[in-house]
Structure formats: C-alpha cells, structure tokens
Amino acid sequence: MQALFGQLLIGLINGSFYAMLSLGLAVIFGLLNIINFTHGAQYMMGAFCAWFLLNKAGVGYWWALLIAPVVVGAVGVLIERTMLSRLYKLDHLYGLLLTFGLALIIQGLFRNDFGSSGLPYQIPLELAGGVNLGFMFLPIYRAWVIVASLVVCFSTWYVIERTKLGSYLRAATENPVLVQAFGVNVPRMITLTFGFGVGLAALAGVMAAPIYQVNPLMGADLIIVVFAVVVIGGMGSIMGAILTGFGLGIVEGLTKYFYPEASNTVIFVVMVIVLLFRPAGLFGRER
C-alpha cells in the first residue's frame, strides 16, 4: 500500500511533464490548427539553452527558467513567420510534415554536435535533497516540478478560457476576418500564440534538465507519448490536455509497478480504447 502511494506520486510528477508539453501542443493546435511536431525538439532546445546558460555564461537555473522559453519561443516565432505562415491555407498535413522534418533536422544537428549520451545538469542547490514522507523519499526538486507545472497549466487555461485576451484568441480561430475587422492584429496574435506554445515546451525542457540528462534525443522519445496524450484528451482542448497529462502519468506510473514491461505501451493502449469509444477524445468536441 505504501509503495502504491509512492507510485501514484511519481506518476503525478511524470504527468506534470506530459501536461506541460501537451498543453503547449493543445494551445498551438486549438488556436492555430497546426500540428506542431517540432515540440519535442523545442523541449530539448529548452534544456540545452539552460545548459548553455549555465556552462557558457554562468547563468543559473532560475534565470534559465525565464530566458530559455523566451529564446526558444523566439526561434519558434521565426519558424512560424518564415515557414508555417505560408501553409495556413493548406491541409493540416503540410504543417505536420514541415514541423516533423524540422524536428528531425534540429535533433540531427544537436546529436551531431553533442553526441547521444547527454550532458550533465545539476539540481539547483536550493532544491537539492529531499524529504521522507514515510511512504517514500520525495526529492524536493520533484515536488517543485509538480507545483510549478500546476501553476503554469492552470494559469494558461485561465488566460485562454476566462480572460478577454483569451476570448480574442478563441474568436480569431473561429473567424479571423471578423476579428480583424474589429481592429485586432490577427497574424501578430497568432505568431505570439505560437511563440507562447513553444515557450511552454522550452520551460518544460529547463525543468527536465536536472532530472534527465540534457540529451539531443530527450524530446524525440517524449513527443510521441505527448501526442497520444493530446489525442486522448481531445485535440485542441486545453483542460483536456492538462487533465489527461496528469492522468496518464498516473496510469503509466501504476503500470511501472504492476507490469513494468508494458510501461511504454500502456498509453497507446489507452489511446486505442479511447479512440474506439470517443473518437474526438475524452474532452474534445466533434466538429
């Protein structure tokens, strides 16, 4: 029983990464209708950015949390302006192919320069160590990851679903021409939204750096899972992505305990089942 509590908590921690990553994807898909396959690469770039800041500029973890999303987000904006914006009128598939290709190129370049074993990044001193909860030893850093992820996820949800800015965004997706007629600069808003989604990926990357190795392939392994999370949650549903992210983290954690061999397939099994019964995903609307 004690062990089970531990596994639930671990699942929640991994879930917070899934939630943060799938949130970025859901924002980009829900508001821009782009299936952003570079998301994993951007998560990886976030982690690398933190590594560079620490090792080349002596800038620590806390500043990296702020700087990396801005830098990687800017790269995202550049990609959106120069490439993606040309594809909006075409089928989703073109955006998917473009971003997928970009992801392979980015990952290839990083792997070529930094190898596959990854680079070390230590946990910041303030968050080192852990507390004994009785049923498990909880590293303070992991606790921080859950809290930070919850804050980020729910503030994003709040901004998009509950504020005026969010309502502009949603309106712009439904009918860009009309919103533009009200004097809102829709292309700029879309660009910034894309940049924000990418920034979320980079933020997750910085938070992942002290736990995993900073590795050129860290995003490639994760992106498929995260896509499954988004599909299960319902493409484009913000709350769906958040809840499914945490939920599937827990499902995966429990699988690691009861039947570890299946732990990297269980999410796809869930995906198949959900798609059979609810093709639009758990929280998605049929269009």
Next chain:
Amino acid sequence: MKALKRSLLALAIAGTFAAGAAQAQISDNMIKIGVLTDMSSLYTDLAGAGSVAAARMAVEDSGIEKRGYKVEIISADHQNKPDVGSALARQWYDVDKVDVIVDVPNSGVALAVNQITRDKGKAFLASGPASSDLTGKACSPNTVHWTYDTWMLANGTGGAIVKSGGDSWFFITADYAFGLALERDTEAVVLKNGGKVLGKVRAPINTQDFSSFLLQAQASKAKIIGLANAGGDTTNSIKQAAEFGIVKGGQNLAGLLVFLTDVHSLGLATAQGLIITNTFYWDTNDQTRAFAKRFAALDKGIYPTMVHAGVYASLLHYFKAVEALKSDDGTKVIAKMKEMPTDDPLFGKGSIRVDGRKIHPAYLVEVKKPSESKYPWDYYKVRATIPADQAFRPLADGGCFLVK
C-alpha cells in the same frame, strides 16, 4: 553493356596490382567491411561513428592496402531494431558484397546478424554486443565475440561486489536480450557466492524516467541495486538514483555495464565511486594513449570506449588472417583467426577460443572522485586485474555446439 563496363573496370583494377594473382581468393578483389552500429540512439557515443573511425584506423595501421589489397568500409544505422539490422545485413551480404560485419551494439540485433552471417558463410566480428549467448547456445563458426560479454561483466563487477559484502540484490533490467542475459549471468554469480536476489524489475529500453523502478528497488531494502542496462538507460538510472537519495540511504548501485562515455556524460560528481568492469581503458600504456589521442581527433573529441577498441583490434586480427589465407571466405577466415594467437596494441597478447570467445584480461576499475581527476577523460583507477583465463566463462559451461 553495364556488365561489360564493370568487368573491364575490374580487369583494369586487377591489372594495377602486381600481386594480382595472390588475391585470386579475395571476392570481388575487395575486402568490404560493413560497420553496423547505432548511429542515432542511446548507443551512438559508445559505438556509432567512433566505430567507423576505429575501423578506418585499423585499415590504415594494418598496412594491408600497401600490400595490394583493396579495402572498403561502409556503415549503417540499425536503429536498435533487429528487423532493420537483419534487413541491412542481408542486403550487405547479398547485394553489396560485404565480407565482414563489425561492431553491432545491441544484443538483439547482434543475435540476428549472428544467424544471418552463419547462413551466408560470412564473418561477424562482434565488439558492441554483450550477450554471452553469442558464444554460448547461439555460437557460430562465423562469429568472433571480441570485447566483453555479460558473463564477464557479471563475474567481474558482480563477483567483486558480493565478495565485499554486497550480498542482497535488486535488479533493474533492460527488457531485451542483453539485459536479460546480463541479469541471468549476474544472478548466477550472486547466488554462487552466497548472496540472494530480493527482486527484479524489467524496464523497457530507452526509458526516460526510472523513479518508479528506483522506488521499488528502495522498498526492497536490497544492499545492492544492480543496473542490468546500458547507455542512456544507465546514465538516467544513476542520475535519478542520486536524486532519490538511494546511495545516501545506504544502498549501493552496481552499474553492470558502464562505458567511458557514460561516465563522461554523468560527470564525476555523480559517477564517482562506481565499480565497473572493463577490458580496455585508454590510459593504460603509451600505445593505448597514442591510440586514444588519434581516435579522439577523429570522433568529436570522444575518447575510445572498449567497444571502439574492440572494433579496431578485431579488424587488425581479421586482416592478419585474411593475408595468411589469401582469402576472405568468411568461414575460413574465422577459423584462421581462432588458430592464430592475437597480438595488438590495445588488448595485448591473447587468443580466440573455439566457441568464438576472444580471451584477454579484464579490469575492475573505480570511477575517480572529481578531485582525483587530473586531465580530461582521467576517470578510472584500476582496482584489480582479472587474468584472461578467469575473466570469461569457462569453455565447457557455455553449451556451444562447437566445443566437443
């Protein structure tokens, strides 16, 4: 027309060599080496492009080309998938006229290549894979297993740890041929030395987060957590074990297969104190150091792992056998390789047994503390040398059909 052109070309090439007649037995007048390795995933640094560089260095240092032989090296990425690796091996042997496949990290792929090589009568010089089955129940007259194997790792690291008091174990095992073989061989060593195994968990290859498994290991109260995995899986488990206070809590980690590149990537602050079994360390003597410096210049500054060294040394020996036989017929060359004693700058003098197992000493090393490391890649201190005749599984125990 095309065929005519090709044969004319072949004639012209053959004509340029005075020793043309000597190579009557070299298929297509060319020794073609296929480096089949991981170019894109977790074993890229410990093998990968470095293995291709090592093969190049072997061709250069053997001087075989100066004596009139033509050698070509090709390489490919098996993506750690046995089906991809098998398809590549078949295409290489059937279409591309490859004579010998080298390296092949990932035991799953290697076992497949081992079988194909045998069916086609070619040669396989295994440096990357670990499974001791390659010279056991899956042994083949066409394979030499050069660098290391799971029995040797288990015996070296496992044996040393049990003898120094680490008598209760919990395994975190990579869930495929390699991990299972390593777990099996280590468990046997633990039990033989009076230890016990309290539990084990099989983690899928390329797992990012090991915390669930580490938690289970922690709960088992085992003194030693044996990591029967490799590459990125090992570095992630070691790093996260530190995070979860496993070592501070009184349990110890046994990295059963840790490569130099893994230690480099973890950093000494995290990796210090790990006990590792190795068959090659670059900082052993002047010859190995010279090799390492040349190698690093070719492979993005990475210092050679034992896998890289094995690719180099096995090819040197392969060339000697080819030249002695004046043939590159796979079955004959492998037989000749077993007949001839080995001698190379990296592993020293040794031999290859009838089951295909290359025999050389193994070194039990400890990862240095950051304060003890004086120059780049100065990571290991040697604690003990396991003599060649004890480092590997006794010939009779493997169950290889070639042993009579």
